Amino acid sequence: MVEIEKSAARVAVIGTGAIGSAVVRRLLDGGHEVTVYNRTRSRAARLVAAGALRARSLREAVLSSPLVLLTLKDYAAVQQCLAHLDVDLSGRTIVGMYTGTAGEARQAAERVASLGARYVGAGIQVSPEVIGTDTATILYSGSRHAFEQHESVFELLGRPRLVGEAPEAAAVWDLALFGVWYDAQLGLLRALDTVREAGIDVEEFARTANTQLDHVVAAVPATVSEMLHASYPAGPANLTEHLAVVRHLVELRAGGRLGDGGLPEVAARIEALIAAGRGTEGLTAIVGRRSAG
Ligand SMILES: NC(=O)c1ccc[n+]([C@@H]2O[C@H](COP(=O)([O-])OP(=O)(O)OC[C@H]3O[C@@H](n4cnc5c(N)ncnc54)[C@H](OP(=O)(O)O)[C@@H]3O)[C@@H](O)[C@H]2O)c1
Incomplete structure (x- = not known):
């Protein structure tokens, strides 16, 4: 836990597609140490060249940081990633940044809780080029404590808004x-x-x-x-x-x-x-x- 607090500037980003890449670039610009993992290794190469650290595995990426952003295609991808993790994630916050349903958000939150971490759902109301600008609205829901702990990171990506403490609230909104x-x-x-x-x-x-x-x-x-x-x-x-x-x-x-x-x-x-x-x-x-x- 102490180790996690000390490394609070670290962020792991799983999935370096269009949204994930924009998020990583913004976090790097904001001075964060960013660890990336992408299923298709080559798709993270430019981010690594820009200063991101490449994790050798999903597990290594998730364990690298107190805050883990799952910028993945959909819930099926999130589910696959979470299913592969059989480690204790106590003290970590996992953010599901994808477009999905309320039921999917609840299931993701349950799985994350079973691994000992806190779940925050996110609704991305922006296209990649808008990430990091004043007009970017990203909706969050779930643990208020986790949201507030990482709010400064979320602020780098756009205007963060906690829309509820139920994990599915951001998906519904x-x-x-x-x-x-x-x-x-x-x-x-x-x-x-x-x-x-x-x-x-x-x-x-x-x-x-x-x-x-x-x-x-x-x-x-x-x-x-x-x-x-x-x-x-x-x-x-x-x-x-x-x-x-x-x-x-x-x-x-x-x-x-x-x-x-x-x-x-x-x-x-x-x-x-x-x-x-x-x-x-x-x-x-x-x-x-x-x-x-
Ligand atoms: N792009 C937008 O303008 C926009 C706007 C609002 C909301 N969103 C939402 O944001 C989310 C991300 O969108 P995006 O545009 O970044 O999508 P994207 O460019 O297609 O990237 C999808 C990412 O998910 C990974 N992925 C897909 N299936 C996977 C699996 N089974 N296991 C592991 N990784 C998997 C991909 O890895 P590979 O490289 O290996 O395929 C890639 O990193 C989506 O839910 C989308 O609806 C996007």
């Missing part, structure tokens, strides 16, 4: 953010596809699509407030009026290449609320807590 982008982008693509198929000028249409996206952005604070206070004012339309539009949209999207975006489930939810006498409420009511209907 990370994927939910990606979901916002996919839902908006796919909504736009569905609309463009539909109007083009109908022979409508796509560029003309797109100018009006902007307005709808702006409405969503402008309504974020009010939507969050409605959700948190379980208060659902109708706004420009109530649930009964929304249901009519949603049903028309389901018909318009029928047979579309990108599907209907889950609108039949939304319609069913609205119908249930209307049947419960809540047709005059606003759309946010559909995410009311189950116990509250």
